[in-house]
Amino acid sequence: MRQSWHEQAPPAAFDPADLPESNATSYPAIFREANSHRWNRRLGDHAGLTNFGVNLTRIEPGAQSSARHAHSRQDEFIWVVAGEVVLETDEGRQTLGPGTCAGFPAGGGNAHRFVNETARDALLLVIGDRTSLDEISYPDIDNHARAGAHGRYVHTRKDGTPH
Template identity: 60%
Template sequence: MTKPSGFDPRSVPESNSTGYPEPYAARARKRWYRRLGDHAGLSHFGVNLVRLEPGGRSSERHWHREQDEFVYVLEGETVLVTDAGEELLGPGMCAGFPAGAANGHHFLNRSGRDVVFLVVGDRTPTEEATYPDIDMHGRTGPDGRMRFTRKDGSAF
């Protein structure tokens, strides 16, 4: 018997875990996400429902070598920070980050209420993430998880 395809996103567990090493992990504690793509059994692209508490950030500013990334704002106002500066995005606005475009980006919540947005990206098995503002580099390991080192390759 085939299980139904539809589901309530609130039924997917919410987590604020991160693979970032300290001190960067602490800066991600106000970011919560639900892995909707995993819940739906998707294997070619990921879909995450992200919630930023007031004062939260989506990630450290980064760009992807192999993976496209798309963000659609559902609730609240978030500050998109890129190499070009800052831009306020509200509900219904979106942003896209093509693979290989060296334009570091992240989202900040400077408001007094939660911000909610969808993040969609492909699951290219060989991925690298560059963090222009900090001494960190990410590379996907054989198990599909991102591993972080300093830019010279040394461990944290």
């Protein structure tokens, strides 16, 4: 059976600039402002990918990619496309420029984030799998996230109580 125009698969090739940016986050309200100056273009969603996500993330000067975090079941891979960021991990700080990459295996426990300490936007290609039942630990803030089989994260305090 032939699909109608509104049921067709997305085009295989597209220009990321044609996609809207969003700074939406599932973080509790108390942590949202700190993450409101990073913007995602959801490339993987636009392409109809379901096994892994691909985001083009723009971080404004003085902003961060996220709170420092580590995933229990999901891998993450980041490539710096443009600009400069400081990668903060359990090992310390490292400056990354265009063409450099970082990877964080699932369950490795190395909490990480990217901070833009320059006067220009930074652009990262962020790739992560969508393994269900992932948990995210946040060593620097009172937050913990768990994903159900549906993939949505529920955030609580570290002791399990609601925010």
